[in-house]
Amino acid sequence: MTRWLTEAVPRGRIAAFRTVIYLFVAADLVVFTPWVRTRASVPGELYQPLLVGRLLPLPTPTPTVVAVIFWVLLLAAVLAASGRAPRLLGWTVCALYLEWMIIAMSYGKVDHDRFGLLVALAVLPTAGRARHGDTTRTEAGGWALRVTQIAVICTYFLAAFAKLRFGGLDWLTGSVLARAIIRRGTDLADLVAQVPYLLIVAQFGIVAFELLSPVVFLLPARWRLAMVGFFYSFHVVTIATITISFAPHLAAMTSFLPLERVRPLGWARRLAGRDPVDVDTASAPPAQSSPGDQAPVVGRPAGP
Template sequence: MTTASDAVAVSSSPRDRSPVRRGLRAGLDWFLAPVPLARVAAFRILIYAFVVLDVLWVRTSVVPHGYVPDLYRPTWLSRALAIPPLTPTQGTVLLWLLLASCVAAVVAVVLGRLQRTTGIAVALGFWLWMLNSQGFGYISHDHLALMVAVTVLPTAGVTRLRDHTPSQAAGWALRAIQLAVVATYFGSAILKWMRAGSPAGWANSAVFVWAIMRRGSPLIRWTLEYPWLLIVGQWGLYLIELFSPVVLWLRGRWLYVAISTFILFHLATFLSLGIHFLPTVVCWAAFLPLERLPFLRARRPA
């Protein structure tokens, strides 16, 4: 039998004091940091409600794609799983099944039952929907975090809106979504670097000029007369994307400032270019203490 003194001796062994083991332990503790179950419950409702909006307003192309199956160019995952293009009838059935699954998932959170089952149904339906949507010549990286969210949320288990019990499973799910949010921006910065050959190659280009001339609103078209201002904007955007991983370690006021910066950027692009990036914006809620909302401040653990 292992005694308490034996446990102390083992934990203080030279191997456990090695920098590598301490680093691995610190990384694991960070990745599995527990969060209140109420936070995931509230986030689940937000995500499942947004999926309804997404398939009805943002990514509505699946049913029309069924009329032009010859244009289907499946992504790697669709090819690996041998997913064929959906017919209009199949797309319509999938739409209604996905909407019903989202409603059921929200009700499951409220009742505190069948949350894994309904969450898995949403994940499967939404992945099939998005794989078809992305198989016709356009890959929307703004959906990365949302697709990760519907995938990992069922792993959090049963959550209730007023249950503030800390949970590592809940913490892991939200951390995975946070990483996906940051990867959306950091990956974009790396891709700009790779395609342009250097950061300066993209930041000093005429990308903003092209975008404004193509779809700019009167709010932004005046900047075409000041090319230096657009170059400053491109450098600012690139640096924000490149250093986006810093957000993962921010807390308190600085975290809210960072989140506000990204959201204000997306608001500006929507007003000036009509690009909203809503799927990623919604997933920024994974960084927020949603359990502090007034209607969730109840029944804490002893």
Template sequence: MNRIAAWLTEAVPRGRIAAFRTLVYLFVAGDLVIFTPWVRNHASTPGDLYQPLLVGRLLQLPTPTPLLVHAIFWVLLVLALAAATGRAPRLLGWTVFALYFEWMVIAMSYGKVDHDRVGLLVALAALPTAGRARHGDPTRTQAGGWALRVTQIAAICTYFLAAWAKVRFGGLDWVTSSVLARAIIRRGTDLADLIAGVPYLLILAQIGIMVFELSSPAIFFLKPRWRNWMVAFFYSFHVATFATITISFAPHLAALASFLSLEKIRPVAWTRGFLNRRRGHVREHERPVV
């Protein structure tokens, strides 16, 4: 039990928490205007068509109305941008989580439920518990480590449970079925059409997807270097998915960033350094010639 607790709360630099927090909250703001602006259409959808998810029924969440939907959109947009600054991490964090949770319930209660947002929702629920964190701060925090770890677990469960769902509903025959072929017919790109013309390639791809998803928990047993390569493979897999059948897993990709050493990415410091070098270069050229 001690080993499990130590693994779950493995300390990480506070700078990593600050960077991940900024990334996640900026993604929430972008999600509202880029990936899920269609949720606002439910403001004018008849209430009879609203069939809340189980969690919505248990919490007795209200039927969406124009006032509720538009209010959540604008308040969440403003608060997500504010939370990205790192200020009031608990107050803003919990508020953003609650509003985005309701936004997702509204989005998924009309017959379509996506599975790419589990990791993001867990990140939003866990980040407020990490406390304050500044960009570039090397001080290590166990609370922040726990927030990242549960996000990582949720992201990997998304893969593993997707494979379990395939076996549960499609059986082992899923790997030799025409599921990718149907996806290409419905929403395939020119690249997908080229791939579909190669004999047995789609079947091999389905076998590869199943193996990849079932083996995804192995990432927790890899050394940091190899773990980074596996995360790179995850990202490349989703790039290929979007390039062929235009399915975006953007929320999941944001959650996957919990595996990365984001504290090493310091755009503000780089920008300052670049500007300082530019000023020095300009001053050199402005010196009078003696």
């Protein structure tokens, strides 16, 4: 079990994953959850913090508190995406983003698509330093990715558990998707809804897919990537039909991908006519030939 949890991965994968996660945090502040800043104008008595907000001595949101968290978190996330000071900046982003989410979710609505992202932010500082393109392997980085993967799959599995716990079997045969389409459906969703019983079949399929999601850990690498691709396609359909993105969850799910192969800076150098230096080649000592490796010269006697 320990060997599986700490399966070594290339440091380049950690560097790329770190960049993806911290850039997403910056984008989340200005694109996906800028509405959190409006909480500063809500009367303090309406603030009902989550359990973690009640256990920790966190302040009631005020214009000053929210503004400081926003700007410091935005700057820290952008700097952390570069790989600098991975522990200092990593823990700073983790703490501030947790507080940002407590403020966001303490007014009556809690989104479960943030779980994997929060776990990723909590474990990335433990992965240590990593450079893009570095192929040397790290068990600490492997542990960080594995824990994030477990959180991603728990999001699916526990969502199915919640559906069956609170909705029972009626969730499968009810009008859950029909109501979602009425509230926020697209033209594509309207076409889908016209097919008899298709929404009921889809509800059975969603629960089955979520309950079976842990199977991804039992598959060989190639099939695991195919299943993760199915996960992404599921969310593409969700966005296209009922406009729910699960963007934080999708960012955390990149922990399954071989991100070390994605090197935009290297591609840019190639386009500019500059060949990037491979990390292994640059760090490896020059090869030295031994006398036994030299081929004999044709026509010359082998002896003295």
